[in-house]
Amino acid sequence: MKAKIYILITIFLSVILGVFWCMKSDKNSVKEYTQRIETKETVKSDSVSVFESFAKDFNSHQSAKINKYIDQKLGVALFYHDGPYPILQVAASIDQKIAWFNSDIFENIEFEELPDYLGDFRFAKTGFFVTENRGKFSLKDFDDSYTSHPESFFDDNKNLETLCNYSAIAIDNKQQILYNFYFNLNKGKLTLLCMSVDSVDDIMFGNPSIPFIPFDSKADIENYFKDHKIFKDKENNAVIDFNKKEITYYDFPNDNPFVFEDYKIGEIKNESDKIKSVEIIFYTDKSNPDSSFITYFSNKGSFVVPSMGVRPPYLYEVMN
Numbered sequence: 001m002k003a004k005i006y007i008l009i010t011i012f013l014s015v016i017l018g019v020f021w022c023m024k025s026d027k028n029s030v031k032e033y034t035q036r037i038e039t040k041e042t043v044k045s046d047s048v049s050v051f052e053s054f055a056k057d058f059n060s061h062q063s064a065k066i067n068k069y070i071d072q073k074l075g076v077a078l079f080y081h082d083g084p085y086p087i088l089q090v091a092a093s094i095d096q097k098i099a100w101f102n103s104d105i106f107e108n109i110e111f112e113e114l115p116d117y118l119g120d121f122r123f124a125k126t127g128f129f130v131t132e133n134r135g136k137f138s139l140k141d142f143d144d145s146y147t148s149h150p151e152s153f154f155d156d157n158k159n160l161e162t163l164c165n166y167s168a169i170a171i172d173n174k175q176q177i178l179y180n181f182y183f184n185l186n187k188g189k190l191t192l193l194c195m196s197v198d199s200v201d202d203i204m205f206g207n208p209s210i211p212f213i214p215f216d217s218k219a220d221i222e223n224y225f226k227d228h229k230i231f232k233d234k235e236n237n238a239v240i241d242f243n244k245k246e247i248t249y250y251d252f253p254n255d256n257p258f259v260f261e262d263y264k265i266g267e268i269k270n271e272s273d274k275i276k277s278v279e280i281i282f283y284t285d286k287s288n289p290d291s292s293f294i295t296y297f298s299n300k301g302s303f304v305v306p307s308m309g310v311r312p313p314y315l316y317e318v319m320n
Contacts, residue, residue: 047130047166048109050190054181055107055128055170063095069192070094077160077182079142079196084310086143090157101197103177105170114169114178116272119205119212119300121175124272133167137182142196160193176200203313204298205275210317215276215299218265224301231303231316240295240303240316247282247293250311258293262286265297275299 057065070076075090080100091097108127115124138161139154163184170179182194200206214220229242238248246257266279276299284291295316296304303316 047185047188050185050188051109051128051130051168052107054190054192055105055109058101058170058179059104059107061098061102063093063098066098066192067093067095069190071191074159074163074191074193075157076192077139077157077194079194081197085146088139088142088144088147088149090153090160101179101195103172103174105172105179114171117200117202117275118272119202119275120208121200121202121206123171123175126171126175128168128170130166130168132165133182134165137161137164137167137194139194163191164193176202203315204277204296204302204304205271205300207300207302207317210300210302212274212299213301215268215278218268218278221265221278221280221297228301228318228320230319232319233314233316236312236314238314238316249293249305249314252293258282258284260284260293 054069057069060066070093072092075092076094077088077090078094078097078100079086079088080097081087094101106126106128110125110127110129111131112129113131114129117123139157160182164182166183166185168181168183170181171177172179176199178198178200180194180196180198181192184191184193213224225242231240232238236250237254238250240247245260247260248254248257252258260282261284263280263282266281268276268278270276278297280295280297280303282293282295283289294305296306298304301318303314305314305316307313
C-alpha cells in the first residue's frame with residue numbers, strides 16, 4: 001500500500017513540476033517575444049530622430065550637409081536620368097550631382113511601406129517611409145543600359161549592398177517625385193549608401209480637371225465608347241477616331257492612318273483602390289494578331305501609348 005501511495009505521490013509531483021516547467025517556459029517565450037517587440041519598437045523610436053535629421057539636411061540642398069552621411073571609402077551610388085539617359089554611378093560626394101536631387105521632401109518619418117498612389121499627383125498618405133531592408137538591395141536592379149558598367153564595378157561596390165539594412169521612399173512636396181534612399185543604420189549612425197530619383201510619371205492619371213469614369217467591367221468601357229468616339233492628342237496632333245476607325249500616330253501620319261477593323265479589351269488592372277487601366281489592342285484584321293496597335297486606356301477616359309525611344313508618350317484625351 002505504501003508503495004502505491006509513493007508511486008502516486010511521485011506521479012503527482014512529476015505532473016506539478018511538468019506544469020510548472022511549461023508555465024515557466026511559456027512565460028519565458030512570452031517574455032522573449034515581448035522583448036523582441038520592445039527592442040524593435042525601441043529601434044524605431046530611437047531612429048526616428050536620425051531619419052528626421054537626414055530629411056532636414058536633405059531639404060537644405062547643401063552638399064556639405066548631405067556629404068556627412070557618406071562614407072568616403074564606400075562612396076554613394078547615385079541613379080538619375082539625364083534626359084532619356086539612365087545614369088548609374090558611385091561618387092565620393094554629392095557635390096557635382098546635387099542638381100538632380102533638388103526638390104523638398106516631406107520630413108515626417110513613417111515606419112511603413114509607401115502608401116497607394118491615388119492619381120492626380122496624390123498619395124493616400126505623405127511622408128518619409130522607412131522599412132527594413134536586409135539583402136533586398138542590389139545595384140543591378142537599376143537600369144545600366146546606358147552607363148554599361150563592367151562586372152568589376154558591381155564587385156568593387158558590393159559593400160554598398162551588403163551593408164544596407166534600411167531603405168526609405170520619400171515623397172516630394174508636390175507629390176510628383178519619389179526619392180529612394182538606401183542606408184546603413186548602426187548604433188545611431190546613419191550612412192547613406194545609395195539614392196535614386198524617379199518622377200511620378202503620371203501621364204495616365206495626372207489631370208485633376210478630368211474626372212474618373214465607371215471602370216468596373218469591360219461593359220463599362222464599351223458603354224463609354226458608345227458615347228465618346230473621338231480622342232485627341234493635341235501635343236502631337238494625333239487622333240483615335242471610332243467613327244472613322246482610324247488612328248494617327250508617329251508611324252501612321254494623317255495621310256496614312258492606322259485603320260482598324262476591330263479591337264480587344266484586356267483584363268482591367270487595379271493600380272490602386274482608385275486608379276485603373278486596361279490594355280486595348282486595335283487590329284487592322286481581326287483574324288491576324290500581328291496587325292495590331294497596342295494602347296492603354298485609363299479610368300480617366302484617356303488612351304496612352306507609352307514613349308518608345310526618342311518618341312514621346314501619346315495621350316489621347318476625349319473630345320466632347
